[in-house]
Amino acid sequence: MQIALIGCGAIGTALLELVKDDVGLQIAAVVVPAEGAEAARAVAQRLAPGAQVVQAVPADGIDLVVEAAGHAAIEQHVLPALRRGVPCIVASVGALSAAGLPEQLEAAAREGRTQVQLIAGAIGGIDALAAARIGGLSTVRYTGRKPPHAWKGTPAEQGRDLDALANETVIFEGTAREAAAQFPKNANVAATVSLAGLGLDRTTVRLIADPAVRENLHQVEAAGAFGSFELTMRNQPLAANPKTSALTVFSAVRALRGKVAPLVI
Ligand SMILES: NC(=O)C1=CN([C@@H]2O[C@H](COP(=O)(O)OP(=O)(O)OC[C@H]3O[C@@H](n4cnc5c(N)ncnc54)[C@H](OP(=O)(O)O)[C@@H]3O)[C@@H](O)[C@H]2O)C=CC1
Numbered sequence: 001m002q003i004a005l006i007g008c009g010a011i012g013t014a015l016l017e018l019v020k021d022d023v024g025l026q027i028a029a030v031v032v033p034a035e036g037a038e039a040a041r042a043v044a045q046r047l048a049p050g051a052q053v054v055q056a057v058p059a060d061g062i063d064l065v066v067e068a069a070g071h072a073a074i075e076q077h078v079l080p081a082l083r084r085g086v087p088c089i090v091a092s093v094g095a096l097s098a099a100g101l102p103e104q105l106e107a108a109a110r111e112g113r114t115q116v117q118l119i120a121g122a123i124g125g126i127d128a129l130a131a132a133r134i135g136g137l138s139t140v141r142y143t144g145r146k147p148p149h150a151w152k153g154t155p156a157e158q159g160r161d162l163d164a165l166a167n168e169t170v171i172f173e174g175t176a177r178e179a180a181a182q183f184p185k186n187a188n189v190a191a192t193v194s195l196a197g198l199g200l201d202r203t204t205v206r207l208i209a210d211p212a213v214r215e216n217l218h219q220v221e222a223a224g225a226f227g228s229f230e231l232t233m234r235n236q237p238l239a240a241n242p243k244t245s246a247l248t249v250f251s252a253v254r255a256l257r258g259k260v261a262p263l264v265i
């Protein structure tokens with residue numbers, strides 16, 4: 001299977017490392033902005049020597065796209081690929097918080113007679129939540145807790161010095177839609193939990209900067225006709241990007257391998 005990888009940052013690089021010896025998965029293209037091409041070329045040379053580094057998904061010869069780039073890449077690269085009939089795996093699930101984008105993705109996939117797959121990424125329990133939704137859910141609450149430095153470059157910095165935080169601090173409370181829009185690099189999980197469960201506007205979200213934690217913690221509490229569950233993930237962050245959990249990479253690789261494996265779980 002010939003694959004185009006969109007993004008060659010923390011997730012993209014770790015993904016290339018993991019799939020470099022997978023016989024059925026050939027990375028044919030790495031798609032990055034022009035400014036990032038030189039750095040991506042150095043990574044590709046080492047981990048995917050057969051790949052071309054380009055600014056758009058090649059129009060021909062690609063069987064599958066995997067996105068690990070950021071919200072803007074969905075409109076820029078994923079929608080056109082879907083319309084051409086290329087299936088896409090998406091990590092930047094928070095992009096679907098933009099009004100109309102879920103419908104656009106569905107329309108593009110329908111036009112191309114293909115599918116877009118949103119990965120679970122840094123969170124577990126998505127299978128249980130999506131199944132529970134069929135019986136009816138009453139509440140879904142998500143709490144994301146990361147060390148203060150993981151919130152740098154986000155609205156969490158407004159009015160506070162993250163380096164000086166002595167106690168856990170709630171930096172956001174609201175809906176999953178608001179969280180995903182305001183924290184595009186930190187609240188994709190909030191969007192994923194909501195899309196699998198009660199939706200972007202009925203899922204309540206709390207985001208916390210906590211100097212007492214080293215891992216990225218994700219907690220989901222859900223209740224409905226199925227019963228209830230509470231889930232806590234204590235994810236190791238990637239060294240290359242403390243905002244991103246290593247599990248996100250494993251989740252993307254699992255999705256890729258699931259496309260070629262004879263038995264899938
Ligand atoms: N579902 C989940 O659980 C999670 C999802 N994510 C999503 O994954 C994304 C990537 O994470 P991570 O690898 O840690 O981020 P990085 O910032 O380390 O890497 C992002 C990469 O994407 C490239 N890029 C940015 N914009 C575009 C674009 N429009 N088209 C093509 N390439 C682009 C960047 O290039 P350059 O450096 O040149 O800008 C860089 O190579 C996050 O932004 C987030 O949306 C992250 C964590 C969890």
Ligand SMILES: O=C([O-])CC(=O)C(=O)O
Pocket residue numbers: 122184185186187188189190216235243244245246248
């Ligand atoms: O990787 C993580 O821990 C989660 C994350 O950044 C996100 O939800 O966007």
